[in-house]
Amino acid sequence: MSDQPSHPQSFWLADLGPLEARPALESDETVDVAIIGAGYTGLWTAYYLSVHSPETKVAILESQVAGFGASGRNGGWCSPNHEGMQGWLGGPKHDRAIALQHAMFDAIDEIGRVAGAEAIDCDYVKSGLLQVATSDAERARAQPILAQLHAHGFKEDDYRWLDTAACDEHVRIASARGGMHSPHGATVQPAKLARGLARAVEGRGVTVYENSAARSVAAGEVTTDRGRLRARVVLRCTEGYTPLLPGLKRKILPMHPVMVATAPLPDAAWAEIGAADRILFGDLHRNLTWAQRTADGRIAIGKGGSYFYGSKVREDFAPDSPMFAPAEQVLRDLFPSLGDIEITHRWGGPIGIARDMTPFVRFDASSGMGAAGGYVGSGVTTSNLAGRTLADLILGRDTERLTYPWVQHRSPAWEPEPLRWLGARTVWGMAVAADRAEERGRAGGLSGAIFRSVSGH
Ligand SMILES: Cc1cc2nc3c(=O)[nH]c(=O)nc-3n(C[C@H](O)[C@H](O)[C@H](O)COP(=O)(O)OP(=O)(O)OC[C@H]3O[C@@H](n4cnc5c(N)ncnc54)[C@H](O)[C@@H]3O)c2cc1C
Numbered sequence: 001m002s003d004q005p006s007h008p009q010s011f012w013l014a015d016l017g018p019l020e021a022r023p024a025l026e027s028d029e030t031v032d033v034a035i036i037g038a039g040y041t042g043l044w045t046a047y048y049l050s051v052h053s054p055e056t057k058v059a060i061l062e063s064q065v066a067g068f069g070a071s072g073r074n075g076g077w078c079s080p081n082h083e084g085m086q087g088w089l090g091g092p093k094h095d096r097a098i099a100l101q102h103a104m105f106d107a108i109d110e111i112g113r114v115a116g117a118e119a120i121d122c123d124y125v126k127s128g129l130l131q132v133a134t135s136d137a138e139r140a141r142a143q144p145i146l147a148q149l150h151a152h153g154f155k156e157d158d159y160r161w162l163d164t165a166a167c168d169e170h171v172r173i174a175s176a177r178g179g180m181h182s183p184h185g186a187t188v189q190p191a192k193l194a195r196g197l198a199r200a201v202e203g204r205g206v207t208v209y210e211n212s213a214a215r216s217v218a219a220g221e222v223t224t225d226r227g228r229l230r231a232r233v234v235l236r237c238t239e240g241y242t243p244l245l246p247g248l249k250r251k252i253l254p255m256h257p258v259m260v261a262t263a264p265l266p267d268a269a270w271a272e273i274g275a276a277d278r279i280l281f282g283d284l285h286r287n288l289t290w291a292q293r294t295a296d297g298r299i300a301i302g303k304g305g306s307y308f309y310g311s312k313v314r315e316d317f318a319p320d321s322p323m324f325a326p327a328e329q330v331l332r333d334l335f336p337s338l339g340d341i342e343i344t345h346r347w348g349g350p351i352g353i354a355r356d357m358t359p360f361v362r363f364d365a366s367s368g369m370g371a372a373g374g375y376v377g378s379g380v381t382t383s384n385l386a387g388r389t390l391a392d393l394i395l396g397r398d399t400e401r402l403t404y405p406w407v408q409h410r411s412p413a414w415e416p417e418p419l420r421w422l423g424a425r426t427v428w429g430m431a432v433a434a435d436r437a438e439e440r441g442r443a444g445g446l447s448g449a450i451f452r453s454v455s456g457h
Contacts, residue, residue: 044387063213067194120196129185240350
């Protein structure tokens with residue numbers, strides 16, 4: 001059936017071959033800033049600390065290897081989406097939210113700039129983003145969203161509607177009925193970005209300890225099995241893994257989106273599909289589809305995900321798990337000509353969702369404790385901005401970034417179980433039901449309205 005390895009590695013990590021772990025923390029050490037988690041958030045924060053204050057001593061503790069988490073497993077959609085945006089537009093924080101959105105556009109370029117400057121070969125292409133409507137109802141729902149973006153001052157050059165023929169010039173999706181296009185988007189090989197960033201920060205004097213799980217976290221000190229890291233600043237950059245840390249079970253809800261990758265497609269298939277510009281593509285479903293043409297000519301595509309009772313974080317996704325069915329089905333729906341193309345990799349991983357679905361960057365100068373995350377599955381670009389903002393907060397740099405509405409944002413705690421499980425299942429079920437209604441030619445109706453009122457989408 002597939003040549004997927006029996007471990008839950010993403011195509012991206014598998015593509016890098018075996019990784020040699022860096023040394024673990026083996027004794028007690030003292031640094032200025034201790035960062036827990038070597039995903040994008042921790043790595044970008046370390047990067048900008050090292051850029052703006054090379055004398056600051058920074059160490060990262062990673063429980064596995066750099067890029068093991070969502071940063072080594074995502075769809076490589078370096079997109080302009082900031083998941084807090086809907087809650088701020090039109091409200092008292094409107095102007096700062098608009099500024100934040102422009103900073104997101106810039107962050108896509110910043111990632112490309114740093115990748116170039118640090119010789120991080122991560123297949124970065126500033127390719128833009130195309131999300132097609134696959135039903136008339138979906139197209140109808142998208143129009144007011146686009147009109148609202150334009151009413152908020154974004155230009156056709158930021159977001160525009162393309163008719164089906166214009167969509168086809170980028171990527172030919174069987175059921176497309178036009179789509180929302182933005183030039184603000186880049187495709188990356190996510191694991192190469194994470195691993196390259198780890199190398200870049202090391203080159204700038206940051207110490208990355210791997211196989212060094214933080215067991216307890218307090219102001220001024222992080223404890224691992226074999227050593228303690230003392231630091232005046234301690235940052236939690238653990239996103240979907242946050243509930244595993246003591247006392248944080250209700251802080252972040254770990255959802256597990258899943259992806260599959262095909263075998264490399266023959267040239268004839270690509271001649272039919274297109275995507276020669278490597279544009280990020282997907283649909284406008286509430287239960288979103290996200291995909292890219294990989295540098296070696298596969299389709300990597302994601303759809304669906306699960307929450308597991310008790311905020312369990314799972315890594316063990318059997319290749320025949322029904323969790324992968326939606327992603328495999330949508331691949332066939334979008335590109336029927338591919339027939340039963342071989343799927344070579346199937347994987348998933350945890351993302352972090354705060355109770356109000358709003359990402360955050362927080363730092364308390366008095367305790368020295370900080371954190372960032374809750375990106376709701378849009379963390380590739382957002383984590384770059386989060387890292388820059390955390391570095392600003394720690395170094396006392398007075399930048400415009402500190403005025404954005406997600407800075408020092410505090411979300412309420414999630415409900416205890418079983419309410420958390422029931423709530424997550426219900427909201428997710430509403431999203432899927434509203435999408436199905438639209439596919440059958442009806443508007444999303446009550447399920448769509450409930451999902452929108454909870455999620456802002
Ligand atoms: C399948 C999938 C597809 C996605 N697709 C996209 C996409 O296309 N575009 C997009 O923008 N976003 C996407 N995302 C989300 C995006 O990948 C994340 O938002 C982003 O990578 C979060 O980065 P992070 O550094 O905050 O967290 P992570 O990358 O999860 O890093 C956290 C790190 O902390 C480590 N850790 C955990 N506990 C401890 C501990 N106790 N001690 C030490 N270390 C610890 C973990 O091992 C991990 O390496 C996707 C996510 C998944 C799972």
